Structure formats: C-alpha cells, structure tokens
Ligand SMILES: [Ca+2]
C-alpha cells in the first residue's frame with residue numbers, strides 16, 4: 001500500500017506513534033488514498049459505522065489522534081460535508 005502522510009500539528013504532537021518534530025506549519029498529507037472513499041473507520045465498508053465515527057468527531061481538530069480519518073473529503077475539517085460524503089458512498093466496499 002502506498003502511503004504518504006503529512007500532518008499539520010504543533011511540534012511534539014504524537015499521532016499514531018509518529019511524533020511531529022519539524023516544520024510544525026507544514027501542509028497536511030493524509031494517507032494517499034483511502035481503502036475506499038468514505039471509509040472513515042477503515043474496515044473496507046462504507047456504512048452507518050462510518051457516519052457514527054464522523055459524528056463523534058464533528059468539529060474536532062483533524063490533527064488530533066485518529067480524527068484525520070473522519071475528514072473523508074480531505075478539507076482539514078470534520079463537518080457535515082464529511083457526513084454527506086459518506087452518505088453518498090454508503091454500501092460500497094473494497095473490491
Ligand atoms: Ca467503514
């Protein structure tokens with residue numbers, strides 16, 4: 001799997017075991033491609049669990065913990081647009 005990550009977070013922040021040590025104002029790079037679009041909890045299915053996952057993280061900072069997963073449309077915000085994004089992908093799954 002090809003993954004690139006960039007995170008915008010204060011220096012010293014630890015995200016999934018990766019500590020931010022340089023360029024705290026660097027652009028944010030999420031994993032390069034989701035398993036499937038809208039799969040916020042990364043279980044290879046887009047369903048109600050993804051909507052709940054995002055709902056529980058609404059308006060939280062994307063750079064904290066696993067919140068980035070809830071930003072399924074990649075605009076660095078967790079909001080209604082992410083819920084709509086998932087809704088439009090409901091009932092899809094990995095090939
Ligand atoms: Ca899912």
Ligand SMILES: [Ca+2]
Nearest residue numbers: 071075077082
């Ligand atoms: Ca978003």
